[in-house]
Amino acid sequence: MTLKFARLGTAGNEQPAVIAQDTDGSEKYYSLAALTNDIDGGFLASDGIERTRTALNNRELPEISADGLRLGAPIARPGAVVAIGLNYAAHAAESGATPPEVPVVFLKPSNTIAGPFDAAPIPPSSEKYDWEVELAIVIGREASYLSSVSEAEACIAGYAVANDLSERDYQIPGAAGQWTKGKSLPGSTPLGPWLVPASDINTGNLRLQTLVNGESRQDSSTSDMIFDPATIVHHLSQYMVLEPGDVVITGTPEGVALSGRFPFIQPGDVLELDIEGLGRQRQEYFRAEAGSRSGASVPAHSNA
Structure with a gap:
């Protein structure tokens, strides 16, 4: 079941x-x-x-009955949100980067987690807000200095859909870049709609898609991943303690606006992100007001 x-x-x-x-x-x-x-x-x-x-x-x-009820993120606010960059070969190519030999790791604040259907704020001064559909790992048992990839696999409770929203003008300029600035904005990690147990899904070849206003932007497969989920968890465990309930987002495939092929997110845009077997998100985007708390001035939508 x-x-x-x-x-x-x-x-x-x-x-x-x-x-x-x-x-x-x-x-x-x-x-x-x-x-x-x-x-x-x-x-x-x-x-x-x-x-x-x-x-x-x-x-x-x-x-x-779930009629009319909002669907929140499927895991309560995690202690940590760990992210992997450039983990799809085609996305690395469109970004002008060499595919990494070891996972590229950065952190997102846990307060970026949002519901999968919540209205999504574009930062007040943002001009280059971008989408990234990603397979999210939810950790089920502590992972620290794991000795093998198989041991890491046993630490994965399940999987969900994530959107790693990224402000490219905040993230990339400068000699070193500022990934934390570009990846930490309010509501920038919609998660869900569901958490599916690891035993109930094979993540080796799942279709990932992003639609913007009904038009295809990303359409790829997890088979293009450079580092698979268990390898990522094993690697991270050598450098940090992953605790139950933590979330690891595993990188995005090609087809982001950063590629230059598509316009960045605009107020009024509707994004739909889907991973085979894990469900579909839908967000309507609005311009956050300067000075507003968390940028939120539009109510969240229900899943009805």
Whole structure:
């Protein structure tokens, strides 16, 4: 049974749920309130995914309605968001970079995490705001100085869709660049709609797509990755401790606006990002007001 973990409700008040197929083949939402207060590191580290399977098989979880409810990010605010750059060969080429021999690593603040359908702010002074569809890893057990890639694979709880929104004028100019400045903006990591357990999906050849106003921008496959998820987790564990609930976003394929082939995001644009088996995000973009808290002045949309 393929499970999809989700968090429903207004921002900051999300309730944990799981989506599973009923005997008639239809997908239904079930409350996880009897098992956990939230989908977070503690839930994942305490074998929450398998406890959910058992509870579903025993018909112990009540069915709920998701109609009209906002879908938040499928994992509660992580302790760390770790990102990998230039991890697709074709994207490295379009960026004018040599494919890396070791993973390119940077960090994003955890307060950049947003819901997959939330209205998305463009920074007030931004002229080059860009999209990046990415496969996100959610860590399920502590990873530190792991001895093998297979050991790293066992630390992955599941996967989700991420958008690593990037302001290129903040990120790239200058001799060293300023990746942190270009990647840390409010709402710049929409995540979800679901967390799919690692045991329920093979990430070796998944289609990734980005549409802008219905027009294709990115259309590639995870098979173009330079470093696969387990290799990334093993590498990171040599330099930092990954904790349950942490998120690792694994790089984007070709087709970003930075390539020069497409205009950057404009107010009113609608982006849709999809990864096969992991669902689709949709964001409407607006210009944030200078001086506004987190740039947020437009309400989030529900998943209805």
